[in-house]
Amino acid sequence: MNDRMKLLAGVLVFGSMWGFSEVIIGSQMHDMGLPSGAIMSGFFALTFLVVSRMTFKQPGMQLGMGLVAGGLRMFNPFMGCHLCSAIAIAAEAMIFEITWYKISSDTDYFKKPYMQASLGVVTAYVIFIGGYVITQILTPIAAGANFYAQNLIVFMPKILASGLLPAIAGGIVLPILVLSKKMDLTLKDRLYYPVTLGISATCWLLVLGNFFIA
Amino acid sequence: MGKEKVIPIFAIIIIAISIFSSIYVYATHVDKDTITIGDLEYTIDELFALVDEKAIETVEGEKTGISLEDLISKVGIGCPSCHEYTIKAADGYEQTVEWDILQTGILADIGRVFFPDTPKKFWVGDIIEIEVI
Numbered sequence: 001m002n003d004r005m006k007l008l009a010g011v012l013v014f015g016s017m018w019g020f021s022e023v024i025i026g027s028q029m030h031d032m033g034l035p036s037g038a039i040m041s042g043f044f045a046l047t048f049l050v051v052s053r054m055t056f057k058q059p060g061m062q063l064g065m066g067l068v069a070g071g072l073r074m075f076n077p078f079m080g081c082h083l084c085s086a087i088a089i090a091a092e093a094m095i096f097e098i099t100w101y102k103i104s105s106d107t108d109y110f111k112k113p114y115m116q117a118s119l120g121v122v123t124a125y126v127i128f129i130g131g132y133v134i135t136q137i138l139t140p141i142a143a144g145a146n147f148y149a150q151n152l153i154v155f156m157p158k159i160l161a162s163g164l165l166p167a168i169a170g171g172i173v174l175p176i177l178v179l180s181k182k183m184d185l186t187l188k189d190r191l192y193y194p195v196t197l198g199i200s201a202t203c204w205l206l207v208l209g210n211f212f213i214a
Numbered sequence: 215m216g217k218e219k220v221i222p223i224f225a226i227i228i229i230a231i232s233i234f235s236s237i238y239v240y241a242t243h244v245d246k247d248t249i250t251i252g253d254l255e256y257t258i259d260e261l262f263a264l265v266d267e268k269a270i271e272t273v274e275g276e277k278t279g280i281s282l283e284d285l286i287s288k289v290g291i292g293c294p295s296c297h298e299y300t301i302k303a304a305d306g307y308e309q310t311v312e313w314d315i316l317q318t319g320i321l322a323d324i325g326r327v328f329f330p331d332t333p334k335k336f337w338v339g340d341i342i343e344i345e346v347i
Binding site for chain 2: 001041042083084108109113114115116117119121122123135136139140143146148150151154157158159160163164167168171
């Protein structure tokens with residue numbers, strides 16, 4: 001099987017699932033008054049980013065996933081800030097790429113549970129805070145308004161505080177992901193494309209369907 | 215120092231930063247029932263008595279409140295287009311907007327501003343002050 005095509009299908013399926021979870025599950029959690037951004041980063045985003053990196057071991061793939069997920073997020077009919085959410089997703093993917101640039105090829109990080117938990121805390125916190133800050137800067141600019149650094153500076157304590165939940169989630173999720181990776185969940189080659197493209201299409205159809213129904 | 219020590223230390227520092235930030239945010243949270251505009255304090259009811267209500271269409275549907283354009287005029291701010299306006303929330307969140315954005319918005323009775331053509335990031339809630347700069 002062509003490795004490049006396989007990777008592309010991986011970008012599409014993981015990016016679509018990430019975008020789908022942001023749009024459908026994230027919106028439901030938001031409506032229920034839950035801290036959807038923190039949960040999405042600490043659980044869903046971290047899961048898709050780490051699983052795809054551990055599976056494909058291909059730096060750059062997660063940035064592509066972020067673009068796919070961000071693109072899907074732009075169709076979200078439930079929450080008003082399409083733009084800032086899409087920017088946050090792409091930013092999270094980019095920050096993950098930077099943070100994990102050498103990690104996936106170094107098995108030392110995954111040997112001991114305390115290392116896995118620590119890496120989960122650091123990764124989840126950094127992608128959440130980084131995504132939050134970049135969104136605060138880029139959203140007004142993209143919307144044609146001015147960015148005022150003072151607005152961001154006075155709000156930094158709240159942003160740093162809001163990273164606690166994703167950090168704790170990351171410390172729990174990453175060891176579980178490493179544990180689950182030990183199970184053999186690989187697909188047979190003849191099923192790879194039908195399954196990945198089928199899941200991707202389902203995610204896009206559900207989101208687009210919601211867009212036209214809402 | 216090897217990565218076996220660096221990563222856990224980073225994790226501990228991150229947890230400590232977020233806990234101390236949470237304490238700081240809690241300690242500095244402002245509890246007040248009035249909104250400061252310029253140098254004066256108003257309750258929401260007083261502001262709604264000053265200005266007629268209107269509806270605007272946003273990305274989240276129709277929202278009703280008092281026009282910020284009329285409000286700024288009624289509270290006596292001279293030359294509204296000469297200023298910028300920082301809308302501040304009780305939790306420290308704030309957004310500075312220019313007059314051309316502010317004049318399109320409304321203040322709802324829940325103490326939140328809405329604008330028809332901006333991302334939700336600008337919809338500051340639990341407002342305690344509109345600072346005129």
